[in-house]
Amino acid sequence: MCLYFAFQQANIRDIATTITQANFIYILCTLIITGFTFLVRSIRWRILLEKTNSSLHSFSATVHIGYFLNNILPLRGGDLVRAKLFSNYHKNTRMSYVFGSLVGEKIIDLWMIGLFTIILIGLGYTDVLGTQFTIILIGTYLISSLIIFGKHTISSQLLKYIPVLENFIDGYQLVSKNKLHLFGWSIILWTTFVFYVSVALQSIGINLNIEEVLGLTILSSIVTSMPLAPAAIGTYHLAVVYCLNGLYGVHLEDAQVAAVVMHSIFFVYTIIFGYVYLLTESIDIKSITNDKEN
Numbered sequence: 001m002c003l004y005f006a007f008q009q010a011n012i013r014d015i016a017t018t019i020t021q022a023n024f025i026y027i028l029c030t031l032i033i034t035g036f037t038f039l040v041r042s043i044r045w046r047i048l049l050e051k052t053n054s055s056l057h058s059f060s061a062t063v064h065i066g067y068f069l070n071n072i073l074p075l076r077g078g079d080l081v082r083a084k085l086f087s088n089y090h091k092n093t094r095m096s097y098v099f100g101s102l103v104g105e106k107i108i109d110l111w112m113i114g115l116f117t118i119i120l121i122g123l124g125y126t127d128v129l130g131t132q133f134t135i136i137l138i139g140t141y142l143i144s145s146l147i148i149f150g151k152h153t154i155s156s157q158l159l160k161y162i163p164v165l166e167n168f169i170d171g172y173q174l175v176s177k178n179k180l181h182l183f184g185w186s187i188i189l190w191t192t193f194v195f196y197v198s199v200a201l202q203s204i205g206i207n208l209n210i211e212e213v214l215g216l217t218i219l220s221s222i223v224t225s226m227p228l229a230p231a232a233i234g235t236y237h238l239a240v241v242y243c244l245n246g247l248y249g250v251h252l253e254d255a256q257v258a259a260v261v262m263h264s265i266f267f268v269y270t271i272i273f274g275y276v277y278l279l280t281e282s283i284d285i286k287s288i289t290n291d292k293e294n
Contacts, residue, residue, distance in 0.1 A: 001234070002229075002234030002235050002237065002238040003233070003234040003237060003238075005238055006234065006237040006238040006241045006256065006259060007237070007241075007256055009252060010253070010256050011253065014253060015253065015256055015257050015260065018204060018253070018254075018257045019204070019257060019260060019261060021204075022203045022204050022261060023202070023203045023204075026199055026200070026202055026203030027200075027203050027261075027265065029199050030196055030199050030200045030203065030265045031265060031268075031269055033192060033195060033196045033199065034196065034265065034266055034269045035269065035273070036192060037189060037192050037193065037196070038060065038063055038064060038067075038273075039060065040185055040188055040189045040192065041063050041189065042056055042059040042060040042063050043056065043059075043185055044105075044108075044182060044185040044186065044189065045059055045063065045101070045105060046059045047178055047181050047182060047185065048101050048104060048105060048108075048175070048178070048182060049093075049098070049101050050177070050178070051090070054090070058086070058089045058090075059086075060277075061277045061280075061281050062082055062085050062086045062089065063082065064270070064273050064274045064276075064277045065078075065081070065082065065085060065274050065277050065278055065281075066078040066079055066081060066082030066085070066274075067270040067274060068270050068271060068273075068274020068275060068277070068278070069081050069082075069274070070230065070231065070270075071230055071231040071267060071270055071271060071274075072230055072231075073230060074227070074229070074230055075227040076227040079099070079102050080099065082098075082102065083095050083096075083098040083099040083102060086098045104175035105175075106225065107144050107175050108144075108175055108182060108186055109186070109190075109221070109225065110140050110141075110144045110225075111141060111144040111145060111186075112186050112187075112189075112190045113137060113140065113141075113218050113221060113222060114137055114138065114140050114141020114142070114144060114145075115141065116190065116214055116217070116218055117134060117137040117138060117141065117218060118138070118141060119214075120134075120211060120214060120215065120218075121134065121138075123211065125211040125215070133219070137218065137222075190217075193217050193221065194210075194213055194214055194217045197213050197216055197217045197220070197262065198210075198213045200258070200261060200262045200265060201213070201258055201262075203261065204254070204257055204258060204261055205254075206244070206250060206254055206258055208248065212248055215243065215247070216240065216243050216244065216248075219239050219240075219242075219243045220236060220239050220240055220243070220262075222239075223235050223236055223238075223239040224236055231263075231267055232263070233263070236259065236262075236263050237256075237259040237260070237263060238259075240255065240258055240259035240262060240263075241255045241256055241259050244258055244259075
C-alpha cells in the first residue's frame with residue numbers, strides 16, 4: 001500500500017533513467033559513509049554492553065548480520081537474531097540481556113531524534129516537520145529522557161512481579177550508564193546520518209538546506225525504526241516522497257527517485273556486507289536459532 005501511494009503517479013522509465021544518471025562518485029561516498037555508520041554503531045553497542053575489552057570484530061559482524069536479516073525478516077526479526085548471535089559469541093551473556101541492550105539502543109536513538117527536533121525548533125524552523133509530527137517527537141524526547149536520566153522506578157517495580165525479566169531489564173537499564181560516552185558516539189552517528197542524506201540527495205541533483213536535510217533524516221529514521229515491513233520497503237519510500245514533495249515542494253518525480261536511491265544504497269550495503277560476514281564467520285542460520293547453543 002505504501003509503495004502504491006508513493007509511486008502511483010510515477011513514470012518508471014523516467015525514474016530509471018534519472019537513477020542511471022546519478023553521480024557515481026557521490027554514490028560511492030554514501031556507501032563509504034554507510035560503512036562508517038556501522039562502525040560507529042558497533043563501537044557504541046560495545047560501550048553500551050560494557051564489553052570494551054571484547055573484540056570490535058564480533059560486534060561489527062553481529063550488527064551487519066542483524067541488519068542483513070532485517071532486510072528479509074518481518075517485524076525487525078534480525079534484531080532478535082542479533083541478540084541470539086551475540087549471546088552465542090559470548091557464552092556467559094544471556095540473550096534476554098543482549099536484547100534489553102538493543103531496546104536501550106533504540107531509546108538512545110529516539111532521544112537523539114527528539115534532540116534534533118528541539119534544535120530545529122530552537123533555530124525557528126517549526127514548519128520543517130509539520131506541527132503535529134513535531135509535537136509527537138517532543139513527547140518522544142521527554143519520555144526517552146525520563147528513561148535515560150530517571151531512576152527506573154517502573155522497571156524495578158515490574159521486576160518484583162515478573163522476576164523472569166531480570167536479564168532483559170538489566171540490559172535495558174544499561175542506557176543510563178556511560179551517558180557521556182554514549183552521547184558522544186550518538187552525536188557522531190546521527191551527524192553522519194545527516195551527511196549521508198545530504199550526499200545521497202546531491203548525487204541526483206537535489207540540494208536542500210541543512211534544516212531540510214535534518215528534517216528528512218528525522219522523518220525517515222522514525223519510519224525506518226518501526227517494524228512494519230522488511231527493510232522498511234514502502235514505508236521508507238512513502239515517508240521520503242511525502243517529506244520532499246509534500247513538505248519541501250520538490251518535484252514529485254525527483255522525490256520518488258530520491259526515495260529509491262537513498263533506500264537502495266543502504267539496502268545493497270547491508271545485503272552485501274551482511275552476507276559476507278555470514279560467509280567469513282562460517283555462520284549457519286540454523287545454528288543461530290538452535291536453542292542448544294544458548
